[in-house]
Amino acid sequence: xxxxxxxxxxxxxxxxxxxxxxxxxxxxxxxxxxxxxxxxxxxxxxxxxxxxxxxxxxxxxxxxxxxxxxxxxxxxxxxxxxxxxxxxxxxxxxxxxxxxxxxxxxxxxxxxxxxxxxxxxxxxxxxxxxxxxxxxxxxxxxxxxxxxxxxxxxxxxxxxxxxxxxxxxxxxxxxxxxxxxxxxxxxxxxxxxxxxxxxxxxxxxxxxxxxxxxxxxxxxxxxxxxxxxxxxxxxxxxxxxxxxxxxxxxxxxxxxxxxxxxxxxxxxxxxxxxxxxxxxxxxxxxxxxxxxxxxxxxxxxxxxxxxxxxxxxxxxxxxxxxxxxxxxxxxxxxxxxxxxxxxxxxxxxxxxxxxxxxxxxxxxxxxxxxxxxxxxxxxxxxxxxxxxxxxxxxxxxxxxxxxxxxxxxxxxxxxxxxxxxxxxxxxxxxxxxxxxxxxxxxxxxxxxxxxxxxxxxx
Numbered sequence: 001x002x003x004x005x006x007x008x009x010x011x012x013x014x015x016x017x018x019x020x021x022x023x024x025x026x027x028x029x030x031x032x033x034x035x036x037x038x039x040x041x042x043x044x045x046x047x048x049x050x051x052x053x054x055x056x057x058x059x060x061x062x063x064x065x066x067x068x069x070x071x072x073x074x075x076x077x078x079x080x081x082x083x084x085x086x087x088x089x090x091x092x093x094x095x096x097x098x099x100x101x102x103x104x105x106x107x108x109x110x111x112x113x114x115x116x117x118x119x120x121x122x123x124x125x126x127x128x129x130x131x132x133x134x135x136x137x138x139x140x141x142x143x144x145x146x147x148x149x150x151x152x153x154x155x156x157x158x159x160x161x162x163x164x165x166x167x168x169x170x171x172x173x174x175x176x177x178x179x180x181x182x183x184x185x186x187x188x189x190x191x192x193x194x195x196x197x198x199x200x201x202x203x204x205x206x207x208x209x210x211x212x213x214x215x216x217x218x219x220x221x222x223x224x225x226x227x228x229x230x231x232x233x234x235x236x237x238x239x240x241x242x243x244x245x246x247x248x249x250x251x252x253x254x255x256x257x258x259x260x261x262x263x264x265x266x267x268x269x270x271x272x273x274x275x276x277x278x279x280x281x282x283x284x285x286x287x288x289x290x291x292x293x294x295x296x297x298x299x300x301x302x303x304x305x306x307x308x309x310x311x312x313x314x315x316x317x318x319x320x321x322x323x324x325x326x327x328x329x330x331x332x333x334x335x336x337x338x339x340x341x342x343x344x345x346x347x348x349x350x351x352x353x354x355x356x357x358x359x360x361x362x363x364x365x366x367x368x369x370x371x372x373x374x375x376x377x378x379x380x381x382x383x384x385x386x387x388x389x390x391x392x393x394x395x396x397x398x399x400x401x402x403x404x405x406x407x408x409x410x411x412x413x414x415x416x417x418x419x420x421x422x423x424x425x426x427x428x429x430x431x432x433x434x435x436x437x438x439x440x441x442x443x444x445x446x447x448x449x450x451x452x453x454x455x456x457x458x
Contacts, residue, residue: 010177012132037422043070046090056059084110086210099380101146107161108133115169124441137164158193165216185229276309303387304372314369334367
């Protein structure tokens with residue numbers, strides 16, 4: 001485990017826009033587009049947003065110099081990172097990495113945007129910083145062993161995300177390799193994110209991602225100002241690897257560093273729910289459409305899942321079959337399967353329409369999940385099997401790669417459709433189009449702030 005902290009930090013510090021393959025730059029810009037759209041929508045439409053904004057204002061963190069997307073007010077840098085990070089994860093519609101089992105942009109982009117406004121950063125510098133953050137976060141999770149990290153009750157999006165946020169923010173603030181390593185050393189004491197929300201529908205999954213963005217930014221600024229952090233945050237005796245997983249493989253964090261780009265393995269979600277249910281949704285929608293299946297005719301739906309997927313959204317069935325709120329629904333295979341069968345898909349508005357709906361809840365109780373060895377063996381592809389019984393007929397489908405994964409990636413038109421659907425109700429058609437154009441051409445921007453200003457409602 002020698003010098004992993006130093007090597008990861010030096011890689012992030014040295015990375016330049018010119019080092020990046022065109023494919024990585026292109027992917028990064030599309031991830032930004034996707035996340036910005038989610039933040040704008042969540043600022044207005046997520047049920048947890050008013051309480052979070054009110055708390056920030058009560059703490060006198062409004063009135064600063066940084067933007068929250070979709071908001072006309074200005075906030076302090078730390079508050080902007082917190083709010084944008086929480087909003088980015090509030091719809092559970094943000095990008096994912098299958099092998100690392102986490103979301104990347106939600107904790108990393110908000111920290112980078114706040115730092116970019118502090119430093120008057122160019123679009124090219126922002127792209128390089130984001131890729132440095134993505135590579136750091138993803139590699140740390142893979143080295144921990146995300147399944148075991150989950151079983152300890154941690155959410156790697158947040159626990160690993162704080163280091164990705166510190167990398168991106170610190171790079172934009174001009175930290176060198178030693179400065180970034182020091183920022184990681186400070187961030188180590190803030191790495192948190194509990195999975196307890198799975199048991200009661202709490203909003204903390206959203207906020208602990210926002211806190212990862214905020215605390216990563218703060219760690220970078222503390223390092224910039226000379227505050228001393230631990231020297232071996234990852235490989236130390238009480239460091240991240242030892243404290244957060246029982247059987248880490250630290251060497252994985254450095255495998256192919258600078259040659260293999262984990263950023264290209266990030267996927268984009270077509271549905272606002274836990275990624276582990278998406279392959280099953282794809283199967284259900286396809287079976288429904290191909291066989292003209294009506295929900296009233298269904299007697300049972302069986303979903304074959306991986307061990308981790310079944311733990312997160314399949315079991316215990318009595319809870320997953322009776323969701324009480326949006327978070328419950330997002331993490332219920334039974335609920336998203338029932339909605340997909342009734343609606344032919346899953347949209348954000350469907351939560352309001354179907355939570356508490358007697359017909360949907362009756363169908364939820366017909367959904368059963370099980371551990372499927374073929375699905376488990378296909379990891380990290382997030383596959384699933386779906387079997388729909390209608391009494392006299394049985395329809396089954398195995399989806400090896402859900403829509404949105406790198407091998408089944410959205411088209412440019414699909415990206416635009418998702419972005420337009422998220423932003424147009426709040427920004428209007430013309431501003432939404434201009435904002436998308438500027439994001440997809442951000443390497444030409446001398447100051448990222450000019451792009452962020454387009455996200456403010458008229």
